[in-house]
Amino acid sequence: xxxxxxxxxxxxxxxxxxxxxxxxxxxxxxxxxxxxxxxxxxxxxxxxxxxxxxxxxxxxxxxxxxxxxxxxxxxxxxxxxxxxxxxxxxxxxxxxxxxxxxxxxxxxxxxxxxxxxxxxxxxxxxxxxxxxxxxxxxxxxxxxxxxxxxxxxxxxxxxxxxxxxxxxxxxxxxxxxxxxxxxxxxxxxxxxxxxxxxxxxxxxxxxxxxxxxxxxxxxxxxxxxxxxxxxxxxxxxxxxxxxxxxxxxxxxxxxxxxxxxxxxxxxxxxxxxxxxxxxxxxxxxxxxxxxxxxxxxxxxxxxxxxxxxxxxxxxxxxxxxxxxxxxxxxxxxxxxxxxxxxxxxxxxxxxxxxxxxxxxxxxxxxxxxxxxxxxxxxxxxxxxxxxxxxxxxxxxxxxxxxxxxxxxxxx
Amino acid sequence: xxxxxxxxxxxxxxxxxxxxxxxxxxxxxxxxxxxxxxxxxxxxxxxxxxxxxxxxxxxxxxxxxxxxxxxxxxxxxxxxxxxxxxxxxxxxxxxxxxxxxxxxxxxxxxxxxxxxxxxxxxxxxxxxxxxxxxxxxxxxxxxxxxxxxxxxxxxxxxxxxxxxxxxxxxxxxxxxxxxxxxxxxxxxxxxxxxxxxxxxxxxxxxxxxxxxxxxxxxxxxxxxxxxxxxxxxxxxxxxxxxxxxxxxxxxxxxxxxxxxxxxxxxxxxxxxxxxxxxxxxxxxxxxxxxxxxxxxxxxxxxxxxxxxxxxxxxxxxxxxxxxxxxxxxxxxxxxxxxxxxxxxxxxxxxxxxxxxxxxxxxxxxxxxxxxxxxxxxxxxxxxxxxxxxxxxxxxxxxxxxxxxxxxxxxxxxxxxxxxxxxxxxxxxxxxxxxxxxxxxxxxxxxxxxxxxxxxxxxxxxxxxxxxxxxxxxxxxxxxxxxxxxxxxxxxxxxxxxxxxxxxxxxxxxxxxxxxxxxxxxxxxxxxxxxxxxxxxxxxxxxxxxxxxxxxxxxxxxxxxxxxxxxx
Numbered sequence: 001x002x003x004x005x006x007x008x009x010x011x012x013x014x015x016x017x018x019x020x021x022x023x024x025x026x027x028x029x030x031x032x033x034x035x036x037x038x039x040x041x042x043x044x045x046x047x048x049x050x051x052x053x054x055x056x057x058x059x060x061x062x063x064x065x066x067x068x069x070x071x072x073x074x075x076x077x078x079x080x081x082x083x084x085x086x087x088x089x090x091x092x093x094x095x096x097x098x099x100x101x102x103x104x105x106x107x108x109x110x111x112x113x114x115x116x117x118x119x120x121x122x123x124x125x126x127x128x129x130x131x132x133x134x135x136x137x138x139x140x141x142x143x144x145x146x147x148x149x150x151x152x153x154x155x156x157x158x159x160x161x162x163x164x165x166x167x168x169x170x171x172x173x174x175x176x177x178x179x180x181x182x183x184x185x186x187x188x189x190x191x192x193x194x195x196x197x198x199x200x201x202x203x204x205x206x207x208x209x210x211x212x213x214x215x216x217x218x219x220x221x222x223x224x225x226x227x228x229x230x231x232x233x234x235x236x237x238x239x240x241x242x243x244x245x246x247x248x249x250x251x252x253x254x255x256x257x258x259x260x261x262x263x264x265x266x267x268x269x270x271x272x273x274x275x276x277x278x279x280x281x282x283x284x285x286x287x288x289x290x291x292x293x294x295x296x297x298x299x300x301x302x303x304x305x306x307x308x309x310x311x312x313x314x315x316x317x318x319x320x321x322x323x324x325x326x327x328x329x330x331x332x333x334x335x336x337x338x339x340x341x342x343x344x345x346x347x348x349x350x351x352x353x354x355x356x357x358x359x360x361x362x363x364x365x366x367x368x369x370x371x372x373x374x375x376x377x378x379x380x381x382x383x384x385x386x387x388x389x390x391x392x393x394x395x396x397x398x399x400x401x402x403x404x405x406x407x408x409x410x411x
Numbered sequence: 412x413x414x415x416x417x418x419x420x421x422x423x424x425x426x427x428x429x430x431x432x433x434x435x436x437x438x439x440x441x442x443x444x445x446x447x448x449x450x451x452x453x454x455x456x457x458x459x460x461x462x463x464x465x466x467x468x469x470x471x472x473x474x475x476x477x478x479x480x481x482x483x484x485x486x487x488x489x490x491x492x493x494x495x496x497x498x499x500x501x502x503x504x505x506x507x508x509x510x511x512x513x514x515x516x517x518x519x520x521x522x523x524x525x526x527x528x529x530x531x532x533x534x535x536x537x538x539x540x541x542x543x544x545x546x547x548x549x550x551x552x553x554x555x556x557x558x559x560x561x562x563x564x565x566x567x568x569x570x571x572x573x574x575x576x577x578x579x580x581x582x583x584x585x586x587x588x589x590x591x592x593x594x595x596x597x598x599x600x601x602x603x604x605x606x607x608x609x610x611x612x613x614x615x616x617x618x619x620x621x622x623x624x625x626x627x628x629x630x631x632x633x634x635x636x637x638x639x640x641x642x643x644x645x646x647x648x649x650x651x652x653x654x655x656x657x658x659x660x661x662x663x664x665x666x667x668x669x670x671x672x673x674x675x676x677x678x679x680x681x682x683x684x685x686x687x688x689x690x691x692x693x694x695x696x697x698x699x700x701x702x703x704x705x706x707x708x709x710x711x712x713x714x715x716x717x718x719x720x721x722x723x724x725x726x727x728x729x730x731x732x733x734x735x736x737x738x739x740x741x742x743x744x745x746x747x748x749x750x751x752x753x754x755x756x757x758x759x760x761x762x763x764x765x766x767x768x769x770x771x772x773x774x775x776x777x778x779x780x781x782x783x784x785x786x787x788x789x790x791x792x793x794x795x796x797x798x799x800x801x802x803x804x805x806x807x808x809x810x811x812x813x814x815x816x817x818x819x820x821x822x823x824x825x826x827x828x829x830x831x832x833x834x835x836x837x838x839x840x841x842x843x844x845x846x847x848x849x850x851x852x853x854x855x856x857x858x859x860x861x862x863x864x865x866x867x868x869x870x871x872x873x874x875x876x877x878x879x880x881x882x883x884x885x886x887x888x889x890x891x892x893x894x895x896x897x898x899x900x901x902x903x904x905x906x907x908x909x910x911x912x913x914x915x916x917x918x919x920x921x922x923x924x925x926x927x928x929x930x931x932x933x934x935x936x937x938x939x940x941x942x943x944x945x946x947x948x949x950x951x952x953x954x955x956x957x958x959x960x961x962x963x964x965x966x967x968x969x970x971x972x973x974x975x976x977x978x
Contacts, residue, residue: 120644187643220949253642256650256670314949321947325914332907341671343682343895344601345903346592348482350450357443364439371432401450 020092021083022072027095029068033060038261047191050184097170097211104174109181120186123250128179132203132244135171136237138164139206143230150227153305158223165210165230172207176200183251190253195267198398199249202240204268205394206233208275212322216279222315224306228289229282262337269330276323277362277390283316284383291377313375316383324362331355350401354393361386429493429500438494445490449481455618480620483596491589498586502579509575518558518567520926520941530942530955534963539564539929539936542962546927549961553925562931567924574922574945580913584906591902601895602626606634607689608887611657615894628894629677631657635665637686637888645736645750650683652890678896685891688713691731692885693755697877698808700870704818708882713755722876724761731755733886735772739779751776755881758794764874768794773881775807783807783855785862786880805866806859808880812847813859817866819843824867836864921946925958938963 013019034052037060042051051057076083111127112118118126145161176194184191194200213229216222243249290306307315334355335345346352365382368374428434452473461479462470477484525531536542546566547555553568602615611633616625633655640649655665656676668674674681691713699705711717711728718725735751752774760766770789778784786808789799806813823839823846840860844852853859870878921944928939940959944951 189642189648190644253644253646253648256647259649260671262671311949314947318947318949321918325911325918328914329911332911335903335907339897339900340673341682342684343673343680343893344595344897345900348449348454353446353450357446360439360443364436367432367436367439397450 015089015092017083018076021076021085021088022069024088024092024095025072025075026065026069027092027099029071030061030065032068033062033064036060036064047184047188049180049191049193050188053181094211098173101170101173101177104170105177105181108174108178112182112185115185118182118185120190120251123186126179126182126185126251128175128182129244129249131171131175131178132240132249135168135175135203135206136241138168138171139210139230139237140234142168143227143234146223146226146230149305150224150302153302158305161226161230162214162217162223165214165226168233169207169210169214172203172210176203176207179251186251187253190251192254192258193264195263196254196258197248197252198395199240199243201267201271202236202243204271205275205278206236206240208268208271209233209236209278212272212276212279212319213282216315216318220307220311220315220318222283222307222311224302225283225286225312225315228285229279232278232282257341260337260341262333262340266330266333266337269326269333273323273327273330274390274394276319276326277358277387280316280319280323280383281387283312283319284380284387287312287316287380288377288384291380309376313379316380317369320362320365320383324359324366327355327359327362331359351393351397354389354397358386358390358393361389426500427504429497432501435494435497435501438490438497442490442494445481445487448478452478452481454482455480458621474621477620480618483620491592495586495589495593498582498589502582502586506579509579513572513575516554516556516567516569516572518556518565518926519560519563520565520928525928525939525941528941528943529948530952531939532959532963533937533939536929536936536938536963539931539938542927542929542938545962546925546958549958550925564929566927566929568926569922569924571920571922574916574920577913577915577917577920580909581917584909584913587906587909588903591899591906593899594902595897595899597899599895599897599899600626601893601897603684604628604632604892604894605687605889606632606654606892607889608634608637610634610689611655628679629658630663632681632892633657634890637689637890639686645748650686652683652892654681654890654892678898680895680897682893682895683890684893687889687891688731689887689889690714691887693728693731693881694883695726695755695879696808696882697879698814699877700873701876706814707877709879719876722761724759724764724876726879727758727760729756729758729768731884731886733884753881753884755884757879759875759879761875765792766794767792768796768799769879770799771879771881773809773884775809776803782858785813785866803865803869804878805862805864805869807862808878813863816843816847816859817863817870819846820863821867840864918946921951923951923954925955927962 034057037052037057038048041056041060042048052061082088108127108131113125113127123129142161142164145157145164149157149161179194179200180191183194195204209229210233213226217226240249286307287309290303290309290312293300293303294309331352334352338347338352339345365379365386368382369379456479458479461473465473473479477486481487543564543566546568550568550570553570554572555566555568557564557566559565600615600617602617604612604615606612611631613628613631614625615628616623618624635653635655637650637652639647640651642648649669651667651669653665653667654674656663656674658677664674664676666674668681668683670683673683693711693713695709695711695717697707697709699707709717709726711726713728713731716725716727731753733753735754736748737751739749751772754770754772756768756770758766758768768791770791772787775786776784784803785806786804788802788804790802791798791800806817808814820839820843823842824835827835827839829835829838840863843863844856923944924942926939926941928941930937930939940955940962942951942955942958
């Protein structure tokens with residue numbers, strides 16, 4: 001055991017063994033409780049969140065969580081080996097993070113203006129706007145710190161960079177959850193999940209990109225890559241600020257085509273794909289950067305803290321390996337939604353076609369890597385180019401092409 | 412390349428080529444580039460629009476290439492066919508080899524193979540039996556196989572041996588999805604059906620290439636009602652159709668459908684897709700412009716043409732909308748949407764008249780300050796909705812008094828002999844006001860005066876013999892349904908499930924192999940630990956190190972057994 005891991009041992013006990021396992025089971029129970037309520041407890045309508053926050057929701061979720069907790073204790077005692085399962089160890093931190101986001105959103109909701117001061121016409125007094133502004137500042141600060149870390153690789157600068165990335169991620173995630181709640185405050189009929197327009201999904205994209213990056217940073221000590229990933233996120237932040245400035249940041253009622261529970265599944269899943277591809281792009285850029293430094297024979301100090309070329313190559317692959325199955329699943333879910341809403345699982349709509357193109361680009365990346373044994377520079381370029389195609393699929397199609405996904409357009 | 416002399420050799424050669432990786436990558440790239448065309452060029456539009464957009468030369472070139480319905484053109488389908496053949500050939504070529512590889516678990520490693528391993532540690536050990544025990548207990552849940560050759564004992568441990576099933580499933584799944592798609596196109600249908608409220612329909616229409624085709628359904632659909640629900644903000648919230656299915660003259664089923672909640676009957680799904688005017692009854696008031704007096708009432712319907720026999724002027728009613736939400740802000744200012752109320756669209760044609768498209772609003776325009784600005788029209792000289800220009804008529808034609816006032820004003824004006832134009836207008840208007848309102852003129856008399864004056868100069872400029880204004884309406888919607896049968900859908904879902912399942916195996920259950928090779932030389936034994944993973948080498952390198960720490964006697968003796976790392 002090294003000194004660093006020993007240092008954080010109290011944290012480790014939280015993430016290991018029985019504590020983690022029981023918590024995992026409680027989370028599963030909670031999710032099962034909420035799902036059961038969605039399926040049997042309420043007629044499906046758009047006020048689901050309000051129901052969830054009522055006594056009824058507490059009953060379903062609480063029962064589920066308690067049952068999960070009890071099952072966890074019993075199972076853990078009967079089959080101790082289960083407590084060491086990798087799936088549990090890898091999933092628990094994510095669920096913890098999500099719970100923290102929910103708690104933060106609940107805290108923010110205390111600062112909401114009085115009900116009489118909330119109106120649809122002027123949404124600038126909603127608290128989520130302030131949390132999002134804080135997120136913007138934090139993300140930009142994080143990107144600057146990561147870049148500073150490249151030039152002055154002091155561990156405390158690196159720690160600040162990572163911490164601010166975490167802070168930004170939690171601010172963004174909790175702001176989105178808060179926005180969900182606020183949409184009900186505006187009007188019960190307007191209320192809907194915060195994944196319905198470009199502005200909201202942009203924030204989702206920042207949060208997911210940062211989360212995927214931080215997971216890789218934690219596991220593979222690839223801190224130098226953050227300068228590239230967080231710069232991409234910051235570029236997105238500026239785009240988000242622009243969107244807000246032209247009035248695209250407001251909560252608007254859902255068009256009938258989007259009023260479906262599929263939206264809550266399909267859209268976030270897609271952004272797991274997009275976010276991972278953004279991280280792969282960051283790894284690709286880091287690769288190309290280091291490659292160039294090495295070619296010039298640089299003796300720079302930052303080469304020491306930089307992941308090696310091989311590690312960066314692997315990290316890019318790793319990100320694609322997270323993104324590609326998620327993107328595939330998201331596309332299939334989209335097809336299922338289309339089949340339910342429009343009568344055909346595939347209609348060669350521009351968005352669908354571009355999703356197919358993105359899928360083919362990363363499919364070809366995987367083939368080039370696995371079957372043809374390509375590595376290194378060519379694939380780094382491919383990861384960068386693939387992300388450009390992804391950006392077009394995500395933004396370009398909405399902004400320039402028409403079709404069934406046109407509600408993602410700027411209006 | 413070997414000499415090929417028989418036909419079967421040729422076939423075999425082509426078959427191998429078809430399954431090759433290079434062809435697959437070329438196909439994927441060509442497919443993606445081809446797909447882009449269809450997203451840039453709007454598909455399945457009116458042929459006339461294409462002709463206007465591209466001019467005859469490009470229109471016919473594009474048409475010959477099938478670019479207006481590109482995804483169903485022969486060459487695109489051929490590409491997809493090639494992809495299917497390529498996938499099948501790839502599976503045919505690789506599956507037997509992969510199955511064989513998954514079975515074979517030879518433990519022995521020849522010396523030259525050992526040298527190629529990247530993960531390789533070796534150490535001297537006193538008691539090889541301990542090493543072997545520790546190796547097995549450190550790797551609980553792994554599969555072991557052992558072999559002895561001479562003085563060398565090899566123990567091999569495998570995890571995720573079935574990783575190759577991932578490849579097989581993913582590629583088979585894609586083939587299944589493509590087959591499902593083919594079944595959908597071949598044996599399914601999808602088409603539009605338009606049913607006005609109160610009527611029924613049993614025919615769908617769909618585009619095939621550049622022409623529209625029709626198909627009878629085995630049942631009739633009657634639309635009982637269509638309603639639109641709005642959010643408090645004015646945006647549409649819900650489109651709802653109440654439908655009755657009539658099968659062989661009998662009403663079998665009545666149900667509401669909304670977007671995202673279709674109706675299912677006899678293998679056909681019925682979706683809410685659009686709506687429009689189903690032939691509303693429109694009552695016009697025709698304000699005759701020749702002598703400014705006569706007002707005539709006419710009743711017609713949307714999509715009908717009413718013709719005036721005397722003048723030969725006709726009004727073709729094209730659309731009616733009860734709500735017309737328009738942006739009333741000045742250009743560059745924040746948008747300000749307001750509902751201007753019911754409006755009817757019609758085309759006026761007649762001898763010596765240029766046909767123009769008109770949108771006539773029932774209510775006068777009331778500006779942001781609540782001031783009545785009189786009735787108005789939108790006139791498009793090209794017939795295109797984009798070219799609508801507002802045309803203020805001055806007086807409020809929904810108010811009969813104002814029409815009388817205008818008439819009286821013009822009469823007094825023609826009789827008045829005053830020299831000064833201003834004086835003449837003023838006197839004529841005063842007289843007219845007295846004629847119409849008597850001694851109690853309305854409060855906003857100043858505005859009415861301005862508007863009457865405006866009307867007196869604009870109305871005579873209209874070239875038509877009369878001005879048709881919307882007086883009343885009786886609205887009927889049509890509901891636009893989409894009917895689809897898709898027998899390939901379940902095949903596609905099966906393929907999709909396999910695809911996701913296969914991907915999980917492929918990406919997250921790597922085939923990891925570890926060897927413990929114990930070589931006895933004279934009195935000592937050299938232990939070798941070797942590792943290999945077909946995925947995620949970075950994570951595996953960590954695992955490898957953990958195993959090394961656990962197995963190697965040099966480390967194991969100093970270790971506290973409770974902190975044993977889990978692999």
